[in-house]
Amino acid sequence: MSDFDRKLITDAITRMLARREHSYNEICQKLSLKGIENEDFIPILEEFKQANIQCNRRFAESRARALYLKGAGPRKIKLDLQQHGVDEADTEAAFNEIQPDWFAAAHKVKVKKFGADKATDFKRAMKQKQFLQYRGFYHEHIEFAVNGE
Structure with missing residues (x-):
């Protein structure tokens, strides 16, 4: 992979995360739809994850809070987070953070x-x-x- 390709992938990931939090799986899907090969973007996305720029837990918290404020119940929120590739531990952490009634x-x-x-x-x-x-x-x-x- 050339430096130019690396810069394009890095810029694409940065733009996504600058707008809002994204799950790891969501970024993978969006980059794949752009025609970028998995073996090209996975190492770069892992760097973002290691640097805590991309974080599934933060994504889960923001997504759960948004759905809760829109009137979604726990079952719907859990299913939505699961579809975004968020694991059970991050889902529970999100619920603990927003402390829903x-x-x-x-x-x-x-x-x-x-x-x-x-x-x-x-x-x-x-x-x-x-x-x-x-x-x-x-x-x-x-x-x-x-x-x-």
């Missing part, structure tokens, strides 16, 4: 979509529960949000 988040999402009134009929309650389940909340969070229990 899943019960309050589920209630807030429910109130935003359906209002503060408690569901009076079965059909309405099921619709609310399905919506919260789709948003990635667990059963206990959903029951608390819908029934106040």
Whole structure:
């Protein structure tokens, strides 16, 4: 690999990380889509990782916080991070960092979509529960949000 190729790869990685945090896998995918061979960019990306410029834990924290603030539940956030190649330890560290209150988040999402009134009929309650389940909340969070229990 020439110095020119190395500079192009380094610049591409730097531009990605300057905009926002990226996971290791995400950078690999984007560089592959640009037609850059794995054996060319993996050593350079490893240098970024060793220098702590690219960090999956930081990516997990920022991604988890953004999804949490948008009303996503723990199941949805874990799945999203998993799809970005973040391991379980970094996911748990991200949750510990943002210290989410899943019960309050589920209630807030429910109130935003359906209002503060408690569901009076079965059909309405099921619709609310399905919506919260789709948003990635667990059963206990959903029951608390819908029934106040």
